[in-house]
Amino acid sequence: MSSRLTAMDIEKQEFRQKMRGYDSQEVRMYLHSVAEEIERLHLENGRLREELGRHKAKLDEVRGREETLQKTLVTAQQVSEELKNRARADADLQLREARFEAERIVHKSQERLRGLESEIERCAIERESFEHSLRSMIEQHLTLLDLRRDARGKKDGNVHVLRRAGTDAG
Numbered sequence: 001m002s003s004r005l006t007a008m009d010i011e012k013q014e015f016r017q018k019m020r021g022y023d024s025q026e027v028r029m030y031l032h033s034v035a036e037e038i039e040r041l042h043l044e045n046g047r048l049r050e051e052l053g054r055h056k057a058k059l060d061e062v063r064g065r066e067e068t069l070q071k072t073l074v075t076a077q078q079v080s081e082e083l084k085n086r087a088r089a090d091a092d093l094q095l096r097e098a099r100f101e102a103e104r105i106v107h108k109s110q111e112r113l114r115g116l117e118s119e120i121e122r123c124a125i126e127r128e129s130f131e132h133s134l135r136s137m138i139e140q141h142l143t144l145l146d147l148r149r150d151a152r153g154k155k156d157g158n159v160h161v162l163r164r165a166g167t168d169a170g
Helices: 007-012 024-169
Strands: none
Touching: 007 024
């Protein structure tokens, strides 16, 4: 006899007959009902095993999805961190470049300012030199004009003397 009792095993079971034993018809009916119950239980057990198999398959599928989702989540977090780090690095680089450019512009402006101040100073010196030269020239011309006026005054005096002398002689 196997370790598993089947409905057929129960149906075919034979018992020895003894005097004053159980009613064989009653025993047969009871064995038949036990066999039917065993058969029903075997069928239900089979159905439950199939259902369990389907549930295990679904569970394995869900676990697979969950594992995939976990991996996807971890990957998304890593990508997010990488993007944040890249964005920070890009922002830092842009900030350094902007600061460098600002320093370059300030330096260039300061050089231009020094050049303009130097040019202004040179122009002021030239203006002063020009004004001094002009003043000197004007003073020379005034001196010349004064001399010419004095010389004309003497000449006019000579012409006047000459005129008188000419009218006296005539």
